Amino acid sequence: MLEIKNLYVRVEGKEILRGLDLKVNAGEVHAIMGPNGSGKSTLANVLAGRSDYEITNGSITYQEKDLTEMSPEIRACEGIFLAFQYPVEIPGVNNIYMLKAALNAIRTYQGKSKLDAIEFLNLVREKLKLVRMKEDLLNRSVNEGFSGGEKKRNEIFQMAVLEPRLAILDETDSGLDIDALKIVAEGVNSLRSRDRAIILVTHYQRLLNYIVPDQVHVLSEGRIVKSGHRELALKLEEKGYEWVKQEADAA
Amino acid sequence: MTSTAVEYYLSAFTQQKGKFIAPWFSDQRRAALDSFQQNGFPALRQENWKYTDVRSITKRNFILTEKGNGSVPKNQINSIRFNELDCHELIFINGHFSSKNSRIGNLPDGVILESLVIACDIHPDMLQKHLGNNANYTIGAFTALNTAFLHDGAMVYIPDDTVLEKPICIFYLSTETKHSFITHPRNLLILGRNAQATVIESYIGIENADYFTNSVTEAVIRAGAKLEHYKIQQESEQSYHIGNFMAQQEKDSRLESHSVSLGGKLVRNDITSNLAQPGASVTLNGLYMARHRQHVDNHTLINHLEPHTKSEEYYRGVLDDHARGVFNGKVIVHENAQKTDAQQSNANLLLSDNAEADTKPELEIYADDVKCSHGATVGQLDKQMLFYLRSRAIEEDKARSLLTYAFAEDVINRIKFVPIRKRLEDLVIGRLPDAALIREFAA
Numbered sequence: 001m002l003e004i005k006n007l008y009v010r011v012e013g014k015e016i017l018r019g020l021d022l023k024v025n026a027g028e029v030h031a032i033m034g035p036n037g038s039g040k041s042t043l044a045n046v047l048a049g050r051s052d053y054e055i056t057n058g059s060i061t062y063q064e065k066d067l068t069e070m071s072p073e074i075r076a077c078e079g080i081f082l083a084f085q086y087p088v089e090i091p092g093v094n095n096i097y098m099l100k101a102a103l104n105a106i107r108t109y110q111g112k113s114k115l116d117a118i119e120f121l122n123l124v125r126e127k128l129k130l131v132r133m134k135e136d137l138l139n140r141s142v143n144e145g146f147s148g149g150e151k152k153r154n155e156i157f158q159m160a161v162l163e164p165r166l167a168i169l170d171e172t173d174s175g176l177d178i179d180a181l182k183i184v185a186e187g188v189n190s191l192r193s194r195d196r197a198i199i200l201v202t203h204y205q206r207l208l209n210y211i212v213p214d215q216v217h218v219l220s221e222g223r224i225v226k227s228g229h230r231e232l233a234l235k236l237e238e239k240g241y242e243w244v245k246q247e248a249d250a251a
Numbered sequence: 252m253t254s255t256a257v258e259y260y261l262s263a264f265t266q267q268k269g270k271f272i273a274p275w276f277s278d279q280r281r282a283a284l285d286s287f288q289q290n291g292f293p294a295l296r297q298e299n300w301k302y303t304d305v306r307s308i309t310k311r312n313f314i315l316t317e318k319g320n321g322s323v324p325k326n327q328i329n330s331i332r333f334n335e336l337d338c339h340e341l342i343f344i345n346g347h348f349s350s351k352n353s354r355i356g357n358l359p360d361g362v363i364l365e366s367l368v369i370a371c372d373i374h375p376d377m378l379q380k381h382l383g384n385n386a387n388y389t390i391g392a393f394t395a396l397n398t399a400f401l402h403d404g405a406m407v408y409i410p411d412d413t414v415l416e417k418p419i420c421i422f423y424l425s426t427e428t429k430h431s432f433i434t435h436p437r438n439l440l441i442l443g444r445n446a447q448a449t450v451i452e453s454y455i456g457i458e459n460a461d462y463f464t465n466s467v468t469e470a471v472i473r474a475g476a477k478l479e480h481y482k483i484q485q486e487s488e489q490s491y492h493i494g495n496f497m498a499q500q501e502k503d504s505r506l507e508s509h510s511v512s513l514g515g516k517l518v519r520n521d522i523t524s525n526l527a528q529p530g531a532s533v534t535l536n537g538l539y540m541a542r543h544r545q546h547v548d549n550h551t552l553i554n555h556l557e558p559h560t561k562s563e564e565y566y567r568g569v570l571d572d573h574a575r576g577v578f579n580g581k582v583i584v585h586e587n588a589q590k591t592d593a594q595q596s597n598a599n600l601l602l603s604d605n606a607e608a609d610t611k612p613e614l615e616i617y618a619d620d621v622k623c624s625h626g627a628t629v630g631q632l633d634k635q636m637l638f639y640l641r642s643r644a645i646e647e648d649k650a651r652s653l654l655t656y657a658f659a660e661d662v663i664n665r666i667k668f669v670p671i672r673k674r675l676e677d678l679v680i681g682r683l684p685d686a687a688l689i690r691e692f693a694a
Contacts, residue, residue, distance in 0.1 A: 048642045052634070076644035084642075088635045092657025097692045102643040109644070141657075142639075158643070 001026045001197045002047075002067075002166060007058035009039075009046050009222075016042040018222035019058070024166070027194045031208055031233060032201045034219035035241045040201045041085055043219070044170040047199075048082035049075050062166065076102070077109035079165030083155035083172050085201075090142035095154070096124065098142055099161055106162060127160040131187045149180045156187040167191065168199045173207035185210030205233035218244045256309035257291050264399055267315060272402060273371045275379050283388040283398035292392050302577040302609045303519055303548040308491050313433035313463045315400070318347040323426055323457075328352050331422055331455050336670040338418040338451075339364055341405050345425055345462075346434030348403050356417060361410035364419060367437060370406040377408060381441055385469040385499045391521075393493045397435040397467040404437035404466075407450060411443035411473070418449035418479075418668075423464065424457070425490065431461040438468040442476035442504075449479040449668065454494075456487030456514060463491040470497070472504040474528070479507045481671060485678070486514035488543065495521045503530035509666055510549070511675055512539040513682060518547040526553065526560035526588075537566040538662040540682055541574035541606075548577035555588040555618075564595040567662045569655060570606035581613040582623065589618050595625040600632065600658050602651070652685040653692060 002024040009017035016039045024030050034040050046053050047060070049072035060067040062078065070078065090098075104114040115123065128135060131153050143151050152172050159167055169188065173181055188198060188211050200211060208216070208230065216233045218226040220241065225248035226232065236244070264284055271280065292309045293300040323344055332340060341364070342352040348366035355364055363374055370378055388395035405421045423436050442448055454464055464486060472478050478498070486492045492515040498506050512518055524533040539547045553562045568576040578597045599608035612625040632654050640650035659679050666672040680689045 048638075050638055071647065072638060072641035073644050073646050076642055082642050084639065088633070088639045090636050090639065090654070090657065092660050093636075093640070093653055094692055098640065098643060098645070101645055101649075101688065101691070105644040105646070162643075 001063060003061045005059045005061075007046075007060065008056045009042055010054045010056050011042060011052070015056070016222055017046070020219075020223055022217065022224060024197045024199060026165075026197055028214040029192065029198045029200065029211060031213040031216045032199060032219055033203070033205070033216060033233060033236055036203070038219040039222045040203075040219055041170055044082055044085075044168045044199070044201050047075075047168055048072055048080060073105070077106050081159050081162055081164030081167045083152075083159055083167065083169040085170040085172075085174070087143045087151040087155055089144045089146075091144050093142050095140055095142045096138040099124075099158055102158070103162060123161060127157055130160055130190060131157045132183055133157050148175045149177070152176060152184060153180065156184050160187055160191065163191070165195065166197050166199070168201065170201045171203060172200075173202055173204065181207065182210060205237040208233045220245050220248060254291060254309075257288060259312055260396060261288060263315065267400065272368055273375070273378065275375070276382065276401065279383050280399045280401065283395040286389050287392050287395035287399060290392060290395075299550065299579075302575075302579075303517070303546065305517070307517055308463060308493075311431065311463070314430050316345045316347070316428065316432045316434065323424065327457070328424070331424060331453070333420055333451075333670065333674065335673070336418065336420070338420045340420045340422065341366060342422045342424065343403060343436065345428065345432060346403060346423070346436060359413050359415065362413060362415060363406060363408035365406050367404045367406055367439070368402070374406070374408075378406065378439070381471065382439055383469075385471060385497050386467050386495065387497070391495065393465050394467055394495050397437055397465050397495070400435045401437050402435060404439070407438070407440045407448065409442045409446035409448050409476075412445045413443065414447040415449075418451055418671075420451045420453060423452070423454045423466070425455070425460045425462045425464065425486065426457045427460045428462075431463070433463045433465060436464065436466040438466070440468065440470040440478065440480075442470070442472050442478055444473045445475040446473070447477045449481075451481040451483065451671065453483045453485070454492060454514075455485045456490050458487055459489060460487045461489045462487075464494070466492075466494045468494075468496045470499065470506070472498060472500045472506055474502040474504060476501075477505040477507075479668065480509070482508070482510045482520070483675070483678070484510070484512040484514055484518065484520070486518070488514060488516055488545065490515050492518045494519070495523075497523045498533070499525050500527055500531040500533065502528035504528075505531075506533045508533070508535045510535070510537040511678070512537070512547050512549070513678060515547065516545060518545070519550070520548070521550045521552075523552045524554070524562070525556060526562065527556050529557045529559045531557070532561040533563075535562070535564040535566070536662055536665050538568075538659055538679070539566070539576055540569045540659065540679065541576055542571040543574065544572070545574045547575075548579075550579045550581075552581045553583070553593065555582070555584045555591040555593060557587060558589045558591070560588055561592040562594070565662065565665065566597045567659060568597075568599040568608055569602065569659055570599065570608055571602040573603070573605045575607045576609070578608075578610045578627070579613065580611070580625070582615070582625075584614075584616040584618050584621050584623065586617040589620045591618060591621040591623065593621070593623045597627045598658075599629040600655065601629060602632070602655065649685045649688055652683045652689055656680060656683055656689045656692070
């Protein structure tokens with residue numbers, strides 16, 4: 001589904017990703033771990049199409065298409081969803097209308113009919129239950145005045161409604177208490193399916209207790225330096241990131 | 252030395268002399284004209300006019316219009332009305348009152364709502380007593396010209412303890428005529444003690460109409476009275492608009508002013524509020540949206556003259572293409588005005604690299620126990636917000652429109668009166684691309 005080859009990305013003149021390779025197949029859940037500043041969030045944002053991140057080398061192929069040629073909105077229509085690490089507050093833009101506009105834009109692009117008000121409302125109610133989000137948050141401005149946990153839940157709620165093919169969760173677990181973490185994990189797990197892929201960007205392995213990944217990758221200084229299974233995450237928690245770095249440097 | 256531009260108005264005055272209404276007003280006219288002759292038009296070197304060059308107005312020879320000049324089809328008149336709002340309507344066409352199009356409903360005892368020309372006949376004493384008291388022609392050429400050439404406008408008088416339930420809508424409609432013309436609309440609003448009224452001044456120009464509106468509104472708000480004042484400026488994009496609104500506020504009176512400026516090639520809106528007695532309060536809200544080569548300048552002056560007076564000011568500007576917006580908000584807290592509370596904020600959104608905003612908050616404080624704050628910003632659409640919306644499948648142009656609307660709506664949302672808020676929402680949305688999408692969001 002997604003293949004990244006030898007990716008170099010520059011942010012504000014600084015090279016953050018330096019020859020990153022990653023392959024994600026449909027049906028898989030990949031966890032990207034790594035110390036602060038290793039380029040995890042850059043990777044997530046590049047996949048969603050942030051324009052101030054400059055790709056200087058390499059390729060990103062998504063469903064046999066060149067992802068780098070697509071605008072962020074086309075990527076969303078093609079089924080990519082980024083759950084932001086810091087969801088921005090947008091005063092004056094209604095949460096639920098944004099979601100409706102988003103869903104209908106995606107459906108139209110994919111050749112499906114738009115949902116009418118009642119169909120949409122039913123879908124929304126169903127997904128709200130999944131993330132146990134309060135209904136009154138829907139009619140507020142996007143993320144405005146939401147607590148940290150509410151913002152993260154709102155991201156997962158949007159993801160549940162939009163049903164992306166490739167979901168990228170950028171440190172969705174950070175700042176969540178254990179109950180909120182479980183709810184987020186349930187939301188993600190409910191989306192797991194054979195034709196969907198999920199990339200979890202995380203600093204801690206805690207989330208992986210609830211969402212069991214097929215593969216774990218360690219990102220260091222802009223490259224994936226080690227890949228493995230679930231056990232790798234546990235080892236990272238126990239031993240930190242230093243040994244992976246040393247191993248990579250030695251190699 | 253008198254400039255050609257000044258000469259032009261002096262000779263127009265001489266020609267017009269025999270046709271002026273209200274003979275008792277001729278001394279004031281003369282005095283205003285003398286003041287104008289002495290001071291001439293404002294120049295860029297004057298602090299109050301440093302951002303707005305009026306030479307494009309003064310080099311033109313606008314003519315005064317006769318009544319009946321410029322015909323307007325019935326459906327055009329109907330399209331400007333507030334059909335969703337039950338209100339008293341006064342309609343002026345090219346500066347002249349149109350009684351056949353106006354609709355004044357039943358009024359409570361003692362309320363006067365007339366055009367100035369008619370009021371001159373039936374309420375001369377009342378007019379004589381109040382007209383010109385609060386519009387100081389010595390401080391500005393345009394107010395002086397309005398006073399010298401004073402012809403028609405609206406007179407509103409609400410007696411003590413009277414609440415006028417229905418809003419008053421005053422429409423100044425300008426049409427295409429053979430010669431470009433000037434009008435000097437003059438409104439007089441008097442609210443007695445504990446009186447209440449809502450007044451909407453709407454300036455509308457038909458597309459391609461070429462004219463200059465030079466309006467003055469003077470208001471007296473007596474003790475405990477409340478005036479809700481709206482100014483909706485939708486002049487044609489070829490036109491010039493200079494509008495002065497001056498309010499004198501007594502004890503515990505309240506003025507709420509909402510000014511929305513959308514049209515005009517060169518626009519200047521001046522608002523002055525004198526909080527002349529304790530407990531008086533004023534709220535000034537404003538939204539200006541300009542595009543192409545429009546220039547819109549907002550000057551406000553709040554005089555805190557006595558203790559326990561309060562002012563709040565909230566202006567926002569949206570500037571696109573080569574447009575230029577100016578905000579100059581002056582607050583003077585006079586020596587006697589202890590316990591003043593004055594808050595001011597101005598934010599500008601630049602949608603193009605060629606647009607410009609000049610914002611200048613001015614606070615002069617001569618009392619020591621006061622609470623004052625001000626803030627001014629000029630910025631572009633937030634990149635993170637744009638990316639967030641685009642990552643949710645909303646196209647870039649639409650995302651920009653949505654965020655622009657959200658920015659502007661913040662001013663409109665402060666209007667509590669629902670029919671007017673809806674109307675203004677609609678006007679603002681109409682100014683943006685992707686109106687249909689935004690309408691859905693605003694619903």
